[in-house]
Amino acid sequence: MEGYIRDDLATANPDSVNPVDLLDWQDSRNQLLETTEGRALVDEWQSMAGFKTHLERVQTQARGIVNAVSEDRRAMRVFMQRFDDSMTEAARYAVYAEIADGPPSFVNPVDEDGLKKFGANQVGRELIDEWGPWAAEKVAAAWFRANRLLARMDDADALDFLDWFDDLKPNEAKTIIKSFVGD
Incomplete structure (x- = not known):
């Protein structure tokens, strides 16, 4: 969950770092600005209520998902790494953008x-x-x-x-x- 949650897990002491510790919003923004896809996401969020607002929504939801998946820090890291390794950067950022948009306020119930x-x-x-x-x-x-x-x-x-x-x-x-x- 690169750019949103701690990304130094590979080099950190596993017992000293909680995998769902959040990156500072400015650090997240700086990481995202390193790539074309990341810059596009930063620009999109900045134009819609501000980058920090959207980032905090994504961080909160991602943290909740990872915490709900497992209480074991190793399992959390595996889950997060599998997410990062399974898709392109563009796909991951599409997921983040969807999280930021939130659930619809109204839908027609299915039959x-x-x-x-x-x-x-x-x-x-x-x-x-x-x-x-x-x-x-x-x-x-x-x-x-x-x-x-x-x-x-x-x-x-x-x-x-x-x-x-x-x-x-x-x-x-x-x-x-x-x-x-x-x-």
Whole structure:
């Protein structure tokens, strides 16, 4: 989760650094400005309520996801490194931009067929059960965000992201989906 959460984990004493310690906003901005994709993200956020505001939203949500995935620092580092290594910089920044945009304020709930489709796997079934009467709205929000995220990526980046997502453990996938719908 380069540019947002500590990136010196490889050289740091594993017991002395919490992997979800946040980078200072200016350090994050400086790292992002080193690449074309990063500069584009900084410019986008700066033009919309300010870079720091969007960065803090992304850092908070990323930290929450990583903390929910595991309490073990090593497992946290593995999760974060797998995210960074599985996709291009452009794909990672598309994810960050989507996190910054937040969940939609309104969606049309899915119908029964939509619930069946979402619940076709273990993660979907468990989320539908957890969401209870709010499942139709939560599923619609999850699909809205997934479609908006994938629209930010070219085809190759979208495939990398989907491969990464498909390789997640069930608890990791649930955590991310719940975070994306505002749980």
